[in-house]
Amino acid sequence: MAVSYSSSLSSFAAAAFSETKASIAPASSQAVRFASISSARPFIAPLTSNSTVLRNRRASFVTPRAAAESHSSPTSFHGLCYVVGDNIDTDQIIPAEYLTLVPSNPAEYEKLGSYALIGLPASYEKRFIEPNETKTKYSIVIGGENFGCGSSREHAPVALGAAGVAAVVAQSYARIFFRNSVATGEVYPLESEVRVCEECRTGDVITIELGESRLINHTTGKEYKLQPIGDAGPVIEAGGIFAYARKTGMIPQSA
Amino acid sequence: MASSTIASPSASFIPTKELGRSAFSPASSPFSVPKCRKSISKKIVSVMAPQQSERKPAATGSVKTAMTMTEKILARASEKTHLSPGENVWVDVDILMTHDVCGPGSIGIFKKEFGQNAKVWDREKIVIIPDHYIFTNDERANRNVDILRDFCAEQNIKYFYDIQDRGNFKANPDYKGVCHIALAQEGHCRPGEVLLGTDSHTCTAGAFGQFATGIGNTDAGFVMGAGKLLLKVPPTLRFVMDGEMPDYILAKDLILQIIGEISVAGATYKSMEFVGSTVESLNMEERMTLCNMVVEAGGKNGVVPADSTTFKYLEDKTSLPYEPVYSDQQARFLSEYRFDISKLEPIVAKPHSPDNRALARECKDVKIDRVYIGSCTGGKTEDFMAAAKLFVASGYKKVKVPTFLVPATQKVWMDVYSLPVPGSGGKTCSQIFEEVGCDTPASPSCGACLGGPKDTYARMNEPKLRPLLQVCVSTTNRNFPGRMGHKEGEIYLASPYTAAASALTGYVTDPRDFLQ
Numbered sequence: 001m002a003v004s005y006s007s008s009l010s011s012f013a014a015a016a017f018s019e020t021k022a023s024i025a026p027a028s029s030q031a032v033r034f035a036s037i038s039s040a041r042p043f044i045a046p047l048t049s050n051s052t053v054l055r056n057r058r059a060s061f062v063t064p065r066a067a068a069e070s071h072s073s074p075t076s077f078h079g080l081c082y083v084v085g086d087n088i089d090t091d092q093i094i095p096a097e098y099l100t101l102v103p104s105n106p107a108e109y110e111k112l113g114s115y116a117l118i119g120l121p122a123s124y125e126k127r128f129i130e131p132n133e134t135k136t137k138y139s140i141v142i143g144g145e146n147f148g149c150g151s152s153r154e155h156a157p158v159a160l161g162a163a164g165v166a167a168v169v170a171q172s173y174a175r176i177f178f179r180n181s182v183a184t185g186e187v188y189p190l191e192s193e194v195r196v197c198e199e200c201r202t203g204d205v206i207t208i209e210l211g212e213s214r215l216i217n218h219t220t221g222k223e224y225k226l227q228p229i230g231d232a233g234p235v236i237e238a239g240g241i242f243a244y245a246r247k248t249g250m251i252p253q254s255a
Numbered sequence: 256m257a258s259s260t261i262a263s264p265s266a267s268f269i270p271t272k273e274l275g276r277s278a279f280s281p282a283s284s285p286f287s288v289p290k291c292r293k294s295i296s297k298k299i300v301s302v303m304a305p306q307q308s309e310r311k312p313a314a315t316g317s318v319k320t321a322m323t324m325t326e327k328i329l330a331r332a333s334e335k336t337h338l339s340p341g342e343n344v345w346v347d348v349d350i351l352m353t354h355d356v357c358g359p360g361s362i363g364i365f366k367k368e369f370g371q372n373a374k375v376w377d378r379e380k381i382v383i384i385p386d387h388y389i390f391t392n393d394e395r396a397n398r399n400v401d402i403l404r405d406f407c408a409e410q411n412i413k414y415f416y417d418i419q420d421r422g423n424f425k426a427n428p429d430y431k432g433v434c435h436i437a438l439a440q441e442g443h444c445r446p447g448e449v450l451l452g453t454d455s456h457t458c459t460a461g462a463f464g465q466f467a468t469g470i471g472n473t474d475a476g477f478v479m480g481a482g483k484l485l486l487k488v489p490p491t492l493r494f495v496m497d498g499e500m501p502d503y504i505l506a507k508d509l510i511l512q513i514i515g516e517i518s519v520a521g522a523t524y525k526s527m528e529f530v531g532s533t534v535e536s537l538n539m540e541e542r543m544t545l546c547n548m549v550v551e552a553g554g555k556n557g558v559v560p561a562d563s564t565t566f567k568y569l570e571d572k573t574s575l576p577y578e579p580v581y582s583d584q585q586a587r588f589l590s591e592y593r594f595d596i597s598k599l600e601p602i603v604a605k606p607h608s609p610d611n612r613a614l615a616r617e618c619k620d621v622k623i624d625r626v627y628i629g630s631c632t633g634g635k636t637e638d639f640m641a642a643a644k645l646f647v648a649s650g651y652k653k654v655k656v657p658t659f660l661v662p663a664t665q666k667v668w669m670d671v672y673s674l675p676v677p678g679s680g681g682k683t684c685s686q687i688f689e690e691v692g693c694d695t696p697a698s699p700s701c702g703a704c705l706g707g708p709k710d711t712y713a714r715m716n717e718p719k720l721r722p723l724l725q726v727c728v729s730t731t732n733r734n735f736p737g738r739m740g741h742k743e744g745e746i747y748l749a750s751p752y753t754a755a756a757s758a759l760t761g762y763v764t765d766p767r768d769f770l771q
Contacts, residue, residue, distance in 0.1 A: 087519055087608060089735040096705040096738075099356045100388060100395035102402075103472060104363025119737045146520040149553065150733060151705075152455040154360065154471030174553055175524050176455060180471035241473060242368045 075237075077166045077188075077208040079139035081217075082128055083200050084120065088143055089150035090177065092119035094159040103158045110134065112155055113162025117141075126202050128163070135164045140206050143170035144197045147189075148177025154184060161186025167208055169196055169215060169226065182232045185240030190215075191227040199224070321583035323491040324558045325526040328466040328580055332449045340490035340589075348380065349448035349465075351478045354434050355385040357453035357471075359402040364476030375410050376482035382414040382443055383407055384434040389700045390421055393708035397421070414441070424665065424698040432664035432699030435459040435631040439543060440666050442572030446561035446579035451478060456631050456732065458549045462542035463569075464561035464579050469550065489555040490589040491526040491582075492517075496533040498597035503770045505641060506541035507633060507730065507750035509533075509594075510548040511602040515612025516592070523553030525589060528582065533596040534559055539568040540637040547632045548732050551609040601765050603728070604748035607736050615753050618763035623726040626654070626758040627713055627739070628751060629661030629697075630704040633730020636670040638751040639696075643676045643684040645755040646691045649769040655761035658693040659713035661702035668699050693758070704731040706740040715740035728757040 098115045101108040116136065117128035129136045141160065147170035148156060157180050160168065167188040168181070181189040190208070196215065200206070204219035210233070213226040229236075238244035245251045322330065326338045333344040353361050366373065375381055383403050388396035400418065407415040416437060418430035431437035435456050438444055446464035451457065453475045460467035470484070478484050494513060514521075527549045529542075537545070542559045549557035561579035569577075601615040628634065628642055639662065646652070662668040671684040679687060685696060694713075703713040715725050718741070725744040734746035749757070752766035759769065 087735075089733070091705070091733070091735050091738050096707055097709065100393055100399060100708065102359040102363060102399070104360050104367065119742065121736045121742050146523070146553065149519055150455065150735060152453060152457075152469035152471055152550075153357065154473060172520065172523070174520070175555060176469055176471065176550075180473065183471060183473040241477065242364075 075210040077140060077206075077210070079166070079206065080137055081140040081142050081169075081200055081202065081204050081206045082117075082126075082136070082138035083142045083197050083202045083204075084117075084124070084144070084147075085197065086144035086171075087146045087149055088120075090148060090153050090156040091150055092121075093117055093148065093156040094153065095119040098159075099153060099155055101155070103155055109158065109162050112159045113164070116159040116163035116165070137164075138202070139164055139166045140208065141165055141168045142197050142200050142206075143168060144195060145171045147171075147173050148181075149174035152176040152180070154180045157181040157184055157186045157189075169208070171195060171197070182235050183241045185236045185238065185243065188229060188236055189232070190229060193225050193227065196224050321585040321587070323526070323582045323586040323588065324464065324528060324560065324580055325466055325491055325556060326488055326586070327582075328447055328449065329486065329488050331447065331580070332466070338488050340488050342488045343485055344488065345483050346449055346486050347483055348451055348478050349445070350380055350382055350438070350443050350450040351475060352382045352384060352434055352438060352443075352450065352452035352454070352457065353475055354383070354387055354454060355389070355396070355399045355403060356387045357475065358383060358385075358406075359399050360472040361453055361475035361479065362402065362406050364473055365479040368476060369480040373480060375412070375479050378411050379413045380482070381410075381412055381479065382416075382438065382441075383412055384416045384431060384437050385418055386432055386434045386437070387701045387705070388707050388711070389418060390424070390698045390712065391708040391710050393710070396708055414443070416441075424668075430665060432662070432667070433631045433634065433701055435543070435547070436635055436663040436667065439463070439539070440572070440664060442569065442575075445569070445573060445575060445577035446565060447577055451475070451484065455550045456547050458554065458557050459543050459547040459631055461546040461549065461557040462539060462559050463565055464558060466556055466558070467546075468556045487524075489524055489526045491528050491586075492522055492554075493528045493530065493588040493591040494594070495591060496529065496531040496594045496596050498533055498595045500533050500536060500596055501599065503601060503752060503766045504596065504599050505750040505752055506537055506544040507748075508599060508602045508753075509596065510545050510551075511604050511609070511612060511748065511750075512594070512599060513592070514548060514552045514610045515602065515604070517552055517610075519551060519608060519610045520553040521610075522549065522555075524555055525553075527552065527554045527557045528588070529557065529559050531594075533594075535562060535564075537564075538637060539564060540635045543635070544632060544638075548609065551732060601750060601753050601767070603753060603763060604734060606734055606745040606747065609733060609748060611734075614765070615749065615756075615763060616765035616767075618747065619765065621726065621747070621763040623656055623728050623747070623757055623762060625656050625713075625715075625725070625727045626658040626754050627661070627703060627727055627729040627731065628659065628754050629663065629702050629713075630731040631663060631701075632704075632732040633751055633754070634661055634663040634667065634702075636667050636674070638730060639667070639671050639684045640674070640676060641751040642755040643687040644678065645752050645766055645769055646687050646759075647676060647679045647682075649756075649759055651687070651690050652759050653692045654758040656758055658688075658758040659703070660688060660693055660696040661713065662696055662699045664699050668696060671696050691759075703739050704729075705733075705738065709740075711740075715744035715746075717741055718743075728754050728763060730754050 101112045114134040165187050169190045169192050178189050181187050204217050207216045213228045215224045235244040238247045320337050330338040332346040385400045416429050416431040418427040420426040444460040444463040448465045450460045450467040451470050455469040457467050457469040546557035560581050603615050605611040605613050675681045697712050703711050728747045728749050730751050734748050736742050756764040756766040
């Protein structure tokens, strides 16, 4: 799929990342050379409203709109939502006993997904993943405050992504979870302005218009504004921080 | 927003009518995070002065470059003369730590992204410490330690604290145990440096006056190859603790008090700086306990300024040069909280959140079925000494519930078996523990703090008799549902004094019942 960037993004990539000077010099010849990045420039170019971004990821509920013009053609997610409360910590998202599974191992990655949110207490009557299933039917998780608090385990956003979650919509996030979601590109960590977790019910049909920062609950007929995903968007779009760095010329294409 | 400057010791800020224990209001904090970061807390408690909002420094040239400790450390590591909160900078990493749970994943990413034959950026700056799932028959857990070993051999990693003989931890001369304690004991924590680790409690190292925070596998894989990471400079919350520490209070009470005050998201994306005469009176392990639970308030990192206590601790542990940094007089803090510690009472965090603060004495009717003393938070030498001291003070009463002891590292285990406990006539902690009926101190590791594989020692597993619930008083750091195993288990986070006192009664117990 073609991807075109706004003019500011491509000029930023060209100017800032010319490989004239390596800022580090690891011993091995196999090492990656990094162009130096001046202090004034942010790592991630601002996502302007004119940028064209097409998703080509795996979630079954993602329906990219046709890119008719060079102006915005935002991604949208459509699917069922699963609603949780405040302070959903990483032990509930993926209990510690499953951390022996290594996310970079493809078979174990899938297994991690099958355990996503298995740590939720019994008060959650509808389970996130049916017994005997390995993927979830809920592609959108809606939470309250401080989603993902607790451990730094990257297994948390990985388990959600592996299970089939495209996006989480929460009132606020714990910082390591947010950072890990962006770095891995596994899920979009979107922020709502109000307590959407109190207005939606598990099983409601949801559409998220990413480019417009809008969430629509088709079951209740209500709409909500989301915080724009901003700088994190292109990174997740690309498939995580390494993929983004290669795409924007920060590091050479991998061998 | 008030623009008053904080002048001299704030005796005038403590509402006089609030003095005294009875005025203390330990109602659990609301979970919701204030939208405005600079809002002033309306809650006034006897031990704490009203929260101060951001101070406005005078607008002189020198003030414009004034920085907090965290800002200075990141500035130096990114070769900038000045940084302000919110800036994204590339930071040189001094130490990268990983363990058996996140190491294999980080290594997988490193190899995938940098190449199967890639070499790490610096074989002396990566410290690999198996500690989480060690003494278990779980095959995958054991395989994960093998993965670490293969990588360390291939990369000639200088610091790999390996274990091969799981049946006898003492037979492994390199094995240490809990990573955060091992880092300190092996001299890898140095003032002014940047330490990143694939574990949320990496913030523990902030006790040494350095920037230390937890990162995920992907970030760690990146650092393995590049030796740098992009970080956003956090603003700093300052916690000023003054007053003589009562002899029934420990650092764990201090941090539980703070977390209860600001909530589990009160320090999200922020740095927590701990200063004041009480902090200065703490030894290194107590300072580590303080910084350890910064992440439980959502904090990015915690710092305690380095001083003679720090330098003395480091004397025999590292020969590498280091340069401490300190917050400028006119540095800007997001908020400042002041505490009069002399008025603090023993605190617990009730199930199921670290900010569900209550006074230990208010929970005296809570029947418990076990006590756990261990982890990076509460399994250090000082923590076991404290528990032993309480048992001595009680007159060697016998514990009424199973009391599990898991020393954090080999060194802690040795201390428990060799150091004399003051006031006991020369007995060691281990002798005292045996006399009062505790379990034998177990092999050092993270143990049941985070549950782990089902055969983990002291794990809270499915109760055999229903409807009996499991209620544990623990010196660990988190008590979310299922943290120590079974989802319905109830965990009361507490200091080693409170844990020991509770073991003696079979109920959540204020340690003053035995210490005064």
